Amino acid sequence: MSEAAVPYAAEAPARRRRNPAAAFVLRRLPHLVLIAYCALVLVPIVWVMTASVKTRREVFLEPLGLPAEAQWGNYANIFESGFHHYIWNSVIVTVGSVVPMVVVSIMAAYALARRVFIGRGAIYVLIVLTYAIPVHSILVPLYRMVDDMGLLNTHLGLILPHIALGIPFSVVILYSFFLDFPSELEEAARIDGCSPWRILVAIVLPLSAPAVLSVVIFQTVSVWNEFLWASIAASGEEARVWTTGIMQFQGEYSSDWPKILAVVNLMTLPLLAIYIVAQRHFVRAFAGIGK
């Protein structure tokens, strides 16, 4: 914020003839528009933070004020109502989905990008074609299948479809990264007698960290935030995750906004904090989509 205020070059000539007051407003217009929009983004976020420690009365009567006394009890209620089980389930499902998803996607993307085998082109096209399919386009058969396997209301019943649905995206991004990867390194290693496994693990992977990190961030956020499949396949208590838990919570405490917002805040703040610290990686992870 301490950068010198360099006069902006492109605006000077066009506005030379206007009166100074209008010129001032015009010059400030970009700032005004953006700051107004920032307020629009911040007000709901700040509202959630403050409302989560208010009494029900304060939420309705003084929506923008600070609470007379912070009601930390709203947070204690999260544990009393057992919500932490749902958070734990989310952690298991997210880690259990993202790790194998990324491993099998790296393997597949590397083989597709580097190796020559029959059906390679067809497999890649099939994977890309399905990258846009939403879970609701296969919802009913998937539900029947997971039911037949006896996996409803289990972690595995969420994890397996999450892995599968994440594969096309991950493969597409990693594939394009491996294609751009200089193959001379691998050639040299091969001539030195490295096995293809060692080439992948010891040479390609360490240099692929940015692409892998992008995929991991993107898929972690996606699985952590997933709601639809979880609401269908884990509607019971056992494997319920935080997104479906929050809807349950909302139903139970419908008029007790502070209690609901405490959960929302607890689930939102950590991700926001990680994003602010690792902003560059987040932006790259999300903007890498479709490349």
Next chain:
Amino acid sequence: MAATIRRRHGTGFDLVMIAPALALFGLFIVWPAVQALVTSLHAEPTRGGGFVGVANYRDMASDPVFWIAMKNNVLFILCNLVFQVGVGTVFAALIDQGIRRGSTVIRTIIFAPLVIAPVAIGVIWAMLLEPNFGLVRQTFNATGLPFPRQGLLGNPDLAFASIVAVGAWNYIGFMMTIMLAAMQGIPRDLYEAARLDGSSPLQTFWNITLPGVRGALILCALIVVVGSFKTFELVYVLTRGGPGNTTQVLGTYIVEAAFQLFRPNYAAGMSVVVLVVAILFGSLQVWSGRRA
């Protein structure tokens, strides 16, 4: 060279590499997709489940709610293109060309809603838009603007627009960030040349900025088209497709048909329609990738 690799290691390595992804993908995506098509050609289990040909698809063609959902999905795509890509691009240009101070803070804030879960965003905005006590109602009252009695989400004419607005709140920063990265890649001397030619800021935006970010615009449009077509959470949490089905989208209607109306095979038929469109988008991706 490739031939050497194959001869030396055989295809065992390739098979091991590709098999796990392919197995999971085949079992949990391709097979259900085929099943969706097969079951959509059968009667509902409660009615014997016999083969009925395209009867479910004929029902769909005469089901007004299906067409509302279809229309809303298309409208979502169009509105989101205008509000997310359009406004995101304008904001990016404002930051790129008009701002020296505080641009990092502004970028961080505007991007932030993207990392909030859609369900949480829905819960938050459902409260802000609540018809009696919501902050939006209180703001309307304070400024003397008339507020619809059923609230914005309960009003058939305003509910859809409200969801679009919340979606824009969620994604504008994302689009802005992609566009800004592209704009920062435009050589500065082009702007200098335009300035010397006496071009106005609007002309500069139109003649230099926009042509310079064509690739990023296509990427943003693709992301928004695919994302809007997948819309589920925001609609589900904010309106459940109501009032009176006016905000129904294919995602919410498929879930309702399958699990509330107990017409799973009819729902499977609708999901086949979604599948076909999604695969069309996928081929768009292949095509745009080939061109790039």
